[in-house]
Amino acid sequence: MFALLPVLLVLISGTGAQLLFPVNQVPFELRRNATASEIAGPVWHEARPPRIAIVGAGASGSSAAFFLSHFGALRDAGLATDVTIYDSNEYVGGRSTVLWPWNDDPLHNPSDRRLSTDAVAAEEDDVDPVEMGASIFVAANKNLQKARRDFGLEYEPYGGEEGNTAIWDGEQWVFEETNGFGWDWWHKAKALWRYGRSPFTVRSLVKETVGNFLNLYSPAFVSQGAFASLGNFSTATHLRDAASKYANQYLSSKGVGDLFTNELISAATQVNYGTPIDRLHGVGALVSLAATGAVSVKGGNRQIFEEFVGRSGARLRLGEDARVHSLMKLDAAPGKRAQWLLRTASGVSGGTYDAVIFAAPFHQTGIQFSNSMVPALIPKQPYVRLYVTFVITNATTPQPSYFGLPDSTRMPNEIFGTFTTPSSSKPNFNSLNYLKALPASIGARFGEGTYHVVKMFSDHSLQRDMLEALYGKHNVAKTVEKIWLSYPQLQPVTSDSDYAPVRPDEGFYYPNGFERLISTMETSTVSSFNAVSLLLHDFFGYTPPASWAEWPDDLA
Template sequence: MLVPSLLSLLLVPATVPTVTAQLLFPANVPSTPDGAAQIPFHLTHSHQAGELDLSGPRIAVIGGGAAGSSAAYFLAHFGREGPGIETDVTVFEKGEYIGGRSTVVWPWEEQPEIQPAEEGEEPVECGASIVVEANKNLHKAARVFNLTLLDYAGEEGTMSIWDGTQFVYSESKGWGWGYWDLAKMFWRYGRSPLKVRSLVKTTVSSFLRLYSPAFISSGAFSSLSSFATSTNLSYPSTLSGLDYFTTEGVSPLFTTELIAAATAVNYGTPVGEIHGTGALVSLAATGAVSVKGGNRRIFEAFLGASEARLKLSKTGKVVEIVKLDAAKGARAQWVVKTEAGAVILSAPFHQTSISIHNSPLPTLIPPQPYVNLHVTFIITNSSSPSPAYFNLPPTTSMPKSIFASFDTPSAESSPPAFNSLNYLRQLSSHTSSKFGEGDWHVVKMFSKSKLSAEVLGEIFGGKENVGRSWEKVWLAYPKLKPIVEAEKELAPVRPDEGFYYSNGFERLISTMETETVASFNAVSLLLQDFFGYTPPASWAEWGEQE
């Protein structure tokens, strides 16, 4: 889940907006009085537990996030475009909404996860927040499904990097290329910003190769190690971000201040603990936009257009999968409540608690720990953070975006209390009136632990300045430690006959876009196995008429 990087914000023109980082998994589908989840209008074409249409192999897709919803759509896409390719797809989602780590909330409401009956303020992203220029699948989905993209912006203001003791870097005024900001940056970091920008550009160019017909027509990859090698991501993934950038000649000061702030806000991980590939991804966020109404609308639209059956909430919770021995000359079958000819697991295996029988695949999928992140929304009448909290004079003009570094010497002895602080927007006068007189703002903060009412009061100049706070705790993103033994640490894409695991890709890169890339690959591998069919092009490069 990408968010705009600090590097790109410091090295692009002033038209780039202030940004915030975001995260993952709540329930955004309203419930009926009896507690049964309602399906958003985007999903009305999906079959709700209807009679099975036994045309083609039956496929169970487990997980209704970016990977699962796009897998269902890609299967339907090839059913329309491929030579006689038909599948019968059921999507199982144990939650009450579609979108996985992409969802929106209304933190000024009493029930922030439930859409208000009255239209008013646009919701804010609580989960994966932005679509960037390099996200070809997501951009195409927005076009195909007629979704509106908006520049991803927060309140106008400056940015600073905080290490728990001091601001190690601050802009003079606003994002941009002001002479003083550039002079200050190059005086402090030398040519490191330009070097890192070149590394990121090269990485993005290598990654974009995977959408090319030449890459796709060579066949789906079953080994993430070979994929990493073919996209030049293997080497940086073997080193920590700190070691990788040092070997590339980047100033340690730039790495521990600027890049460290980017990895802290994007992956909740210090730059010395995340692998180089993850650090590079944290910096590759040019052209940040988001979908009006929430990025989850892409995944609702994927699933709705797939016409797959959807089993949601209690009926969508898979607790057991059993592999049936294959009859002579036939393929193995999988039982997921009902028999399935194949399974695409699009969720972190070790978080599903699914028991799998008669198959070695549980031993083939390495454990993958995730970052436990606290996302806190604050409604405050303070127009900026309190200078006193940051040990500054009361007349100091304060930034509206603060990113933390946990890698400086000061941070090691006195770490910051939060990963990031961002003023998202000023509320309308109608909404502000719920909290009292004056202007009220929505602020979003990430932290490793709970931010108490006392700490929030200190940050915003007094408890009386906090009208409401609301917290969501997520298993936000995978811990991307350096990959020492790729064959052992990267899960196979096809751990058993007829079983495809797209979520393993997260050990290498974790974003909304790469979830769709991983699902396209899993679907391509399935089509090769069942139909002997190799897609000639990626979906992003396919004709626009769907």
């Protein structure tokens, strides 16, 4: 979700593959709503549109608002809703947001300034921010790609400065890529000599699942109806086996060699989910192999979610005053639907709603519930604590001495850590990537020479003395640290009760339960479309005939 391992582009290249959320088409009986019919509630008969509260303005909440407006705008469909979004952040995007780490205030957009030194300000305005959270999406991500096109957002290939890539296990380079991403036949031959047929086996796994991925958006798949049970979903999409095993066990059962798994694929899971290969389920490993065609929106991916909200027409409540404090389910009158009383911590906003889409990690919000079974039905889900450190340095690469190498060593400027080889010491960081060189006008603030922005992931705070050893004692000009609860700890799913219901109570929808299986920006929009589809069926008896990504023009 937060990054990728470019070397795997090469080892599984030739598939034309992007793997995020693989699915197979299945008979309708596997997709049948497994929850009691009374939880769905009676069909909506009021003259007014139902009032919907969305908790969270990240990828899931913003896209849910947009999808509701999409259906509400259909001619003569009678699917209009009245939507209000609540988020305690001051911005839209959730875990997708940006910063300018070279600024005194890294969260401050320099284009907002009004300076007399127009030339300097203009040059600084041309420097795009860097992603602080969710960084990439791929060609197969139809919702995000359609949104980017429809909203006129420019994209750019995700990557960093030109240079070499290596994988470090704390003692040695276990793999190096010395000629960029192209690789000639000799480098491929060396990879095959070291790993045997494992790269081809992984390529086959990716190709098989990618072949099913695009079915997710097809009218034949979507028109069968929404899922209320993620257990049913994992069965229907043939992910149950991969989700039920640790990734190293799953890959071994498919014939992937331990050396390839522990050196390369474990580095991919470490950078994508902050977790080594032997501590997350097989689906997490498969998602971590999704790399081909990785892009980001120029200026920040969160622009997609800002557009979702802006075009939805929903009311937007942001900031501490909009932090939701409590939700109370109100008993329904005969023949009517139950309602939800929402209160904010400040008491400034809130109200009574006919449905709630809870588009945030449930146990991180601290929201109090009354008169509802919801808390008992949402399993506790720990999240990975990820430290993202941005370093402003005039070192063109890390120092060889940090790795015990001669000063003359040609160093990589992109390094990934693997934690599952037999080495006695482990890396101090998950990844290191030189993102960009700063223009001279900005670099001059810090001193002479060219200054670079380096992005690092780790499971702990990176101390100044460690960074100075890594880049050189006098070469670290500035650091900025952000701590995320970034993605779920993807332990194997051994029971359907490990998943949260999509609709745990009448009028309450929880798309974020999908993160227990897959956590990406795209799948957040997919899960919100599923939740919206379920809501529309509950309220109006309506089943969408197609996904938004493939919506027919004659139905617009």
